[in-house]
Amino acid sequence: xxxxxxxxxxxGERGKISQVGSSGQIHRRLLDMGxxxxxxxxxxxxxxxxxPIWIKLKGYHLSLRKEEAANVYVExx
Amino acid sequence: xxxxxxxxxxxxxxxxxxxxxxxxxxxxxxGERYGFIGGLLKDTLKKPRVEKVTTSDKIDKVLVxxxxxxxxxxxxxxxxxxxxxxxxxxxxxxxxxxxxxxAEQASVIGGWAGSLLSDGIISGVGSVLIFVPPIFxxxxxxxxxxxxxxxxxAAFVMDRAMHKIGLHGRSFIPLMLGFGCTIPAVMxxxxxxxxxxxxxxxxxxxFISCGARLPIFVLLAGVFFTAHAGLVxxxxxxxxxxxxxxxxxxxxxTLFRGESGHFVMELPPYxxxxxxxxxxxxxxxxxxxxxxxxxxxxxxxVLVWVLASMPWGVEYASTGSWLGHLGSFFxxxxxxxxxxxxxxxxxxxxxxxxxxxxxxxxxxxxxxxEGALGSALMxxxxxxxLIAFAFMVFSLLYVPCVATIGTIRSExxxxxxxxxxxxxxxxxxxxxxxxxxxxxxxxIGG
Numbered sequence: 001x002x003x004x005x006x007x008x009x010x011x012g013e014r015g016k017i018s019q020v021g022s023s024g025q026i027h028r029r030l031l032d033m034g035x036x037x038x039x040x041x042x043x044x045x046x047x048x049x050x051x052p053i054w055i056k057l058k059g060y061h062l063s064l065r066k067e068e069a070a071n072v073y074v075e076x077x
Numbered sequence: 078x079x080x081x082x083x084x085x086x087x088x089x090x091x092x093x094x095x096x097x098x099x100x101x102x103x104x105x106x107x108g109e110r111y112g113f114i115g116g117l118l119k120d121t122l123k124k125p126r127v128e129k130v131t132t133s134d135k136i137d138k139v140l141v142x143x144x145x146x147x148x149x150x151x152x153x154x155x156x157x158x159x160x161x162x163x164x165x166x167x168x169x170x171x172x173x174x175x176x177x178x179x180a181e182q183a184s185v186i187g188g189w190a191g192s193l194l195s196d197g198i199i200s201g202v203g204s205v206l207i208f209v210p211p212i213f214x215x216x217x218x219x220x221x222x223x224x225x226x227x228x229x230x231a232a233f234v235m236d237r238a239m240h241k242i243g244l245h246g247r248s249f250i251p252l253m254l255g256f257g258c259t260i261p262a263v264m265x266x267x268x269x270x271x272x273x274x275x276x277x278x279x280x281x282x283x284f285i286s287c288g289a290r291l292p293i294f295v296l297l298a299g300v301f302f303t304a305h306a307g308l309v310x311x312x313x314x315x316x317x318x319x320x321x322x323x324x325x326x327x328x329x330x331t332l333f334r335g336e337s338g339h340f341v342m343e344l345p346p347y348x349x350x351x352x353x354x355x356x357x358x359x360x361x362x363x364x365x366x367x368x369x370x371x372x373x374x375x376x377x378x379v380l381v382w383v384l385a386s387m388p389w390g391v392e393y394a395s396t397g398s399w400l401g402h403l404g405s406f407f408x409x410x411x412x413x414x415x416x417x418x419x420x421x422x423x424x425x426x427x428x429x430x431x432x433x434x435x436x437x438x439x440x441x442x443x444x445x446x447e448g449a450l451g452s453a454l455m456x457x458x459x460x461x462x463l464i465a466f467a468f469m470v471f472s473l474l475y476v477p478c479v480a481t482i483g484t485i486r487s488e489x490x491x492x493x494x495x496x497x498x499x500x501x502x503x504x505x506x507x508x509x510x511x512x513x514x515x516x517x518x519x520x521i522g523g
Contacts, residue, residue: 020104029341031107037100039111045137048146049237052246052340058111061344063233065240068339 002076006041006069007053014042015076022071034058035072133346137230146234153227157218158256165210172210176203189386197382200437208288208433213363215257215288220358223250224350229342236340242322243329245269245338248278252321254362255285259481261362262287263488271338277328279485280498283477284321284505286314289433293472296436300451301465309466313473320474320505365484381427381438400442414471414507415464415514425471431478463521467514474506 003018017039020030034057035041041057052065078086091102098105140149176199183195222228228250236246244252247269255262262282269275286294291310298309329337384400404423411417411425420442428435436450443453454460460468476482476499486495 026339026341028103029339031103033341033343034107034111035341036104036107036111038108045141046143047141047233047237048143049234051237051240052233054141054233054344061346062341063236063344064341065236065339068341 003073004076006043006055006072006074007066009043009053009074009076011043011045013076014040015074016040017072018075019073020071021073022068026068030064030068030072033062035062041074131346133226136347137344140227141230141234150231150234153222153231154253157215157222161211161214161218165214168210169207172203172207176200176206179203192386193379193382197379209363209367212257212288212366213359216254216261216359216362217355219250219253219257220355220362221350223358224348224354226345226347229344232342233344240337240340243325243333243337244278244281245271245274246340246342247338248274251278251282252285255282255287257288257362258366259283259285259287259477260365260484263481263484264362264365266488269338271336273329273333273335274338276489276494277325277333279488280328280494280501281321281324283481283498283502284317284324284474286317286473287432289431289478290473292433292436294469296450297454297465297469300455301460301462309469313469316470316509317473320509324501324505376430380430381434385442410507411471411510413515414510415467415518416458416460416471418458420458421468425475428472429476429479431480432472435472463514463517466517467510470513471506471510474509475503476506477502 006017009015017035017037019037020027020035022030039057041055043053044056044061045054046052047054047063052063053069054061054063055069056062094102094105100108139145142149180195180199180203183199184191186194219228222231232246232249235249239246239248248266250268251262251265254265259282262285263279266275266279266282269278290313294310294313295306298306298313302309381400384403385398387399388397400423401419403426404419404421407422407426408417408419411422416422420439423442424435424438427438439454440450443450443457454465477485482495482499485498486492489495
């Protein structure tokens with residue numbers, strides 16, 4: 001088991017969110033969109049220019065920039 | 078209880094709750110909410126054991142591919158413009174012929190009434206309505222892309238580049254609309270949540286060359302750059318995009334410093350657009366242009382005619398007319414740009430009311446059809462290709478039309494930003510045209 005920021009995950013990697021460490025508006029937005037501890041996420045792809053990233057969680061797709069994903073920590077098996 | 082006491086009590090509760098739950102209250106609430114939803118779903122929904130790959134996923138594998146994503150995006154944009162231009166040409170010809178016939182019929186009346194009706198109203202309204210096909214078709218294309226879900230992917234593909242220049246992935250859609258008409262572009266900025274991103278996008282969108290500017294370029298490039306006309310028109314679009322990028326960067330460094338909006342956005346599954354949905358979207362956007370054609374531009378056309386015919390007895394659109402006086406007043410300002418003649422200045426003044434009027438009012442001033450306008454400019458004003466180029470750049474960049482300014486006013490709910498937009502864009506246009514003319518003159522050795 002290894003914990004790493006969501007922004008460091010590679011396409012195809014999946015894991016369980018352990019902590020959403022961002023603050024302010026971003027924090028609330030992430031929570032609203034279901035980015036909460038104990039949720040399973042998978043990084044599906046990275047945009048052609050290397051940012052943003054495209055993740056799958058709760059059966060839907062979400063995009064976010066790497067800087068926004070940097071404070072979301074994920075337990076990767 | 079005073080305000081401070083309330084805030085203190087709140088903070089105390091927050092710390093207290095954090096001790097109990099081991100997490101901040103927002104996270105706890107969101108966790109509980111999703112926990113409840115999860116429980117409900119477990120009781121009511123049967124999921125297949127293996128998640129199946131949907132059609133939408135398969136499409137995304139190709140369309141937002143790491144390597145093919147950008148070429149495909151550019152291909153779709155190119156295809157869209159090809160479609161818009163190819164499909165609108167026959168319709169535009171039809172409108173052109175129709176209004177030409179009407180104007181001819183009206184001129185039979187004779188006298189000042191016949192002149193007002195045929196030279197002023199019919200020709201003027203016709204010259205605006207001719208843009209209805211390309212603008213509406215562009216809106217159809219954008220609505221299709223939006224309704225099927227591709228625009229969200231386009232924002233995903235483009236966000237890095239847009240973010241770099243100080244815009245947002247979502248700024249992309251308003252800027253695309255700007256190629257049709259700046260008014261819906263300014264209105265589409267509503268979808269950008271962050272106020273700094275929104276204002277930056279709104280203020281740079283007038284630099285994206287709208288459909289109304291195209292006839293100025295087509296006409297002048299066709300006459301002064303015969304063989305390379307297409308290249309020159311393309312250069313105008315590029316200069317507009319360049320000015321938008323530069324301004325976005327500048328505004329971000331000066332006026333709107335600070336964080337830009339987030340990009341936490343859902344990517345919905347692809348859906349087949351419905352004709353009704355597309356029609357509704359097209360109409361919502363296109364209606365703004367039509368309303369303008371019906372009101373502002375109609376008024377302008379009559380105004381130009383009046384100014385060109387007054388005072389009584391003066392030769393139509395001559396130096397002695399009110400139009401001539403107005404042009405002469407502004408003309409000296411444009412001497413460094415290379416086009417300090419009153420005719421050019423007068424047409425630019427009217428261009429503020431609507432940019433497509435620049436060509437139309439020049440036509441009226443020289444009393445020639447648009448086809449003969451280029452040679453009139455060359456013969457009577459002695460314009461060179463360099464001057465024509467500087468004039469095109471100025472027309473591209475200066476003051477967005479009055480209807481756009483009105484839209485900026487209502488969308489920002491302030492008096493400051495419309496004035497800023499007027500001053501900034503005219504300043505940029507004057508500097509750009511002057512630089513082109515002066516540097517070009519030295520380079521060519523004229």
